[in-house]
Amino acid sequence: MQPNPPLSILPVDSDRLLAIAQKWGTPTYVYVESLIRQRCQKLKSLFPDLPVSWLYAVKANDNPHIIRIISGEGFGFDTVSYEEVLLCLKLGTDPKDIFYTENNMTDAEMHGAAKAGVILNVGSLGRLRSFCEAYPGSECSIRVKPDISDGHHAKVDTGNQDSKFGIRLDLIPEATRIAADFGVRIRGIHAHIGSGIQEPENILAEIEVLLKSSAGLQDLAFINFGGGIPIPYRHDEAPFDLDRFADLASGRLKAFIATTEKPVTFFFEPGRWVVGPAGILLTQVNTVKDQGRKVFLGTDTGFNHLLRPALYDAYHEVVNISEHTGKTSRTYHIAGNICESGDMLGLDRALPESSPGDYLAICDTGAYGMTMASQYNRRALPAEVLITSKGYHKTIRKRKTPEETVKDLFKETGLTAALKSETP
Ligand SMILES: Cc1ncc(COP(=O)(O)O)c(C=O)c1O
Numbered sequence: 149m150q151p152n153p154p155l156s157i158l159p160v161d162s163d164r165l166l167a168i169a170q171k172w173g174t175p176t177y178v179y180v181e182s183l184i185r186q187r188c189q190k191l192k193s194l195f196p197d198l199p200v201s202w203l204y205a206v207k208a209n210d211n212p213h214i215i216r217i218i219s220g221e222g223f224g225f226d227t228v229s230y231e232e233v234l235l236c237l238k239l240g241t242d243p244k245d246i247f248y249t250e251n252n253m254t255d256a257e258m259h260g261a262a263k264a265g266v267i268l269n270v271g272s273l274g275r276l277r278s279f280c281e282a283y284p285g286s287e288c289s290i291r292v293k294p295d296i297s298d299g300h301h302a303k304v305d306t307g308n309q310d311s312k313f314g315i316r317l318d319l320i321p322e323a324t325r326i327a328a329d330f331g332v333r334i335r336g337i338h339a340h341i342g343s344g345i346q347e348p349e350n351i352l353a354e355i356e357v358l359l360k361s362s363a364g365l366q367d368l369a370f371i372n373f374g375g376g377i378p379i380p381y382r383h384d385e386a387p388f389d390l391d392r393f394a395d396l397a398s399g400r401l402k403a404f405i406a407t408t409e410k411p412v413t414f415f416f417e418p419g420r421w422v423v424g425p426a427g428i429l430l431t432q433v434n435t436v437k438d439q440g441r442k443v444f445l446g447t448d449t450g451f452n453h454l455l456r457p458a459l460y461d462a463y464h465e466v467v468n469i470s471e472h473t474g475k476t477s478r479t480y481h482i483a484g485n486i487c488e489s490g491d492m493l494g495l496d497r498a499l500p501e502s503s504p505g506d507y508l509a510i511c512d513t514g515a516y517g518m519t520m521a522s523q524y525n526r527r528a529l530p531a532e533v534l535i536t537s538k539g540y541h542k543t544i545r546k547r548k549t550p551e552e553t554v555k556d557l558f559k560e561t562g563l564t565a566a567l568k569s570e571t572p
Pocket residue numbers: 205207208226228249304340342343344345374375376377417418419420421515
């Protein structure tokens with residue numbers, strides 16, 4: 149049985165969350181602006197004497213309001229699709245502050261990115277060649293595969309030997325040859341070894357690999373060490389020691405600067421660490437069901453809204469914010485409302501005795517929550533509410549009604565007529 153989590157793990161008062169659930173209904177993602185800002189500021193304070201710049205990985209949470217907050221803290225952006233590039237441009241970001249790490253990019257996406265003037269980070273020799281042919285005399289960056297394996301789950305381990313991402317280290321000379329043939333300057337080198345890194349030593353090893361691998365790049369202007377800084381998902385788990393990491397990394401980065409003549413910027417591009425703990429998914433219990441060996445709390449959300457437990461067996465603390473005092477603990481499986489048996493949000497969780505109508509807060513869902521949500525089972529996406537730094541609550545995405553959801557499906561698919569059988 150998992151321990152009953154204390155209310156203190158919530159990033160804001162439970163009464164405030166309860167008031168939001170009652171006013172906005174559920175399911176609703178809630179984000180705390182002041183916490184996002186504090187976390188950005190913490191990262192920015194880590195390397196005071198080094199040319200380090202911070203990019204936010206938009207894939208973690210791409211609500212434009214959230215991106216705007218992070219931009220206001222002086223972050224640029226790490227994007228992984230042309231759509232994310234367009235989103236950041238639309239928000240007024242300088243293209244020079246947008247890093248686009250391509251992955252099986254199409255020609256159309258390449259031309260769009262080149263026209264926009266963002267930093268294109270190329271992950272294969274084939275794409276590098278087609279970029280160089282199309283844009284001789286220009287510049288780009290290369291993503292490499294450092295053969296360092298990490299991440300909270302095999303599905304997000306991106307740096308290992310068999311990963312689809314990045315150019316093999318032994319092919320870097322070939323990459324520089326291709327670029328030189330077309331007068332393209334490789335301005336940067338990048339790697340991202342995984343999301344939710346488990347062993348801090350692995351980031352240090354990756355830093356070492358990139359510093360060494362950059363030696364053959366004549367036009368080097370930056371080295372990007374990727375994202376992956378982990379957060380604790382269990383309330384009794386120790387957080388990643390950022391200060392220690394920064395101390396260890398600083399020594400190595402300073403030594404590198406001392407031996408290189410070129411001015412170099414170092415980038416990190418975290419997503420989860422910036423927004424994960426600042427988000428909560430609010431849901432309401434509508435069913436309590438004793439199935440003999442397990443008692444299920446049935447909720448109005450599911451893996452369509454929070455995929456991480458189903459996809460990665462990820463653990464998120466769940467707090468009953470309606471009933472948290474005085475009642476005996478019971479053990480529940482917390483189930484979603486999607487028509488699949490894998491739709492479980494938490495297993496064997498100790499909670500105060502819970503009833504239909506109670507609200508639950510699913511913690512640490514600010515990253516890879518809403519961005520991975522779908523409309524599976526034709527259910528609407530959750531609403532999103534921001535608790536602003538000034539303390540008021542602001543809707544940053546409306547939840548559609550079931551009627552609007554179906555109406556929009558008809559609109560998007562171009563079907564206007566009522567259901568009748570189609571003759572072949
Ligand atoms: C290329 C790249 N950079 C940065 C990130 C952000 O990772 P995290 O949210 O773990 O910091 C990811 C996430 O998978 C990524 O693929």
